Amino acid sequence: NAGVTQTPKFQVLKTGQSMTLQCAQDMNHEYMSWYRQDPGMGLRLIHYSVGAGITDQGEVPNGYNVSRSTTEDFPLRLLSAAPSQTSVYFCASSRGRGNSPLHFGNGTRLTVT
């Protein structure tokens, strides 16, 4: 199994550009989420979804949009990139019940200049 697959691995954007970070999982997990990782700040939750058609905001949602049209995919959209969005982004999924562990992808390193 591939697990959680994130694309691209690296991306450089100019301020104001838009892009979509892709995330797909093949484990039939109900729960999917996006985190950003910044030095000294750990991982912070951006958006999450408990199932297809259902999304909600996390701790740092501003500047990001998500949608969940299928169980497998959970893309993260940056509508107008800002330098403050320079970070490493991780997608994660879990069965969503009880203490099911989060399975993380290998991340997308985004630089906004």
Added chain:
Amino acid sequence: QQQVKQSPQSLIVQKGGISIINCAYENTAFDYFPWYQQFPGKGPALLIAIRPDVSEKKEGRFTISFNKSAKQFSLHIMDSQPGDSATYFCAASVAPGSARQLTFGSGTQLTVLP
């Protein structure tokens, strides 16, 4: 506002030594405390987790100690090995009955010298 405070930021240990990473939390509603291990270029992976109804959980060389009254928990790595060199994150969450929203600590970069 960081609800889970982790220390130290970095840790250097000799091979065979004990690595200790500490976390403190504020939200008394937290009821699940996992530790994640992250290697460079990879996503975090669950290492070990504990519920507050036990004071200690051991899996191989890894032990979580939990002190509910002090709102603190720690990860002990016994007989540390160079392969344990990684970044470790503590986390905590509240049980909503379904999916968990994890609040992570800031991370500890562990280096085990050969």
